[in-house]
Amino acid sequence: MQVQSSFKEDKGKLYLVPTPIGNLEDITLRAKRILQEADYIAAEDTRTSGIMLDKIGIHNKMVAFHKFNSKQKAPELVQMMKEGTVIAEISDAGMPVISDPGYILVQECIKADIPVVPLPGPSAFATALIASGFDAQPFTYYGFLPRKASEQKPYFEAMNQAHATSIFYEAPHRLTKTLTTLASVLDDNRQIVCARELTKIHEEFIRGSIKEVLAHFEQVDPRGEFVVLISPNTDETPKVSMDELVKRVDQLVATGTSKKDAIKQVAKQNGVSKNDLYDFYHQG
Incomplete structure (x- = not known):
């Protein structure tokens, strides 16, 4: 058993710091302070994050930590923290670890008994969920699905039967194709929501049946990153053997x-x- 105290002062720490998913006013006072005080900021994309940090007045040392170097970089960062360095890990936008490689660094810190301090903050799927109109308890978050229709179908078949709200992310250039695959599986009466550009000027929620939403995007080019939500299956009659x-x-x-x-x-x-x-x- 391991008991972690987040307030040890004798060694470095890893702070998991959420960043705005669009509107920069969503940065919290605590997040801004930690980013200012940390010795280094580990970022998925130092260029993208550097622009965002500059806009909110953060000018701190950055180190690249992304899916292509995470396994090699994590031990190096852990060693730095063992020597007293404080590192703040951020995603491109939203919560670290969720759909980014931060979990690898978290796992290594736990193994090395380095405190991992999570900060609350913005998350695209949670933001979309509370405005979807669907029951938020329970829900299942899938992140990004496989790209091939044949690999997506098992997930969609499970979502079709689920008595929970199902959530996944999709890129704009793949949205229509993914919704077409979903429409081949999902019951016609089920409602979905496609949320885009959350917290930004062009924030939009497209609500309707799968066929209605698909027809919309066959007429309107999808733009922006999407959160797709599927309403729970409320049919209590068992359908599957x-x-x-x-x-x-x-x-x-x-x-x-x-x-x-x-x-x-x-x-x-x-x-x-x-x-x-x-x-x-x-x-x-």
Whole structure:
């Protein structure tokens, strides 16, 4: 067992600092102070973050930490923190670790008994969720999905059965193709929301059935990064047999998900017992 105190003064720390997802006024007083006081700011893209930091008056030393160098860079940063350096890790926008490689640095810090101090702040999927009109408890966040339709379909089939709001991110140039794949799976009566440019001047929520929203984007070019939300399945009548659930587990496993996590995910999304699905899966 490990007990972490975030207030040790005898060694360095890792601060996880959220940054605005659009509107710079969303930076918090505490976040700004930590960014000013840290010895270094670890950023996904030092150029993009440098522009943002300059606009809010932060002129601190930066170090690049992104998915291409994270495994090599993390030990170096950990060693610096062991020697007393304070590092603030930021994403390009929003929460560190969520859809960025910050978790690798967090894991290494935990192993090295370096305090990890999270700050609250902006997150695109949470911002979209509270304005979606869908029930926020429970929800499942998927991040960015695979790009191929064949690899997306198992996720969409699970979302179609889920009694929770489902959320994922999509880039504008892939949105229409992804919605077309979703429309081939999702029940016609299910509602979706596509939220774009959150907290910015052109913030927009497009709400409707999957067919209505798809028709909209066949007429209007998608612009900006999108958060896509799917309403929960409110039909209490079981639609899927255990044999079909086993197929869905295998589909997720084929995308790289572990059997344990795939069983847990499919069971949760379809309202069945995880243990029952585990037993049924392994009895074959």
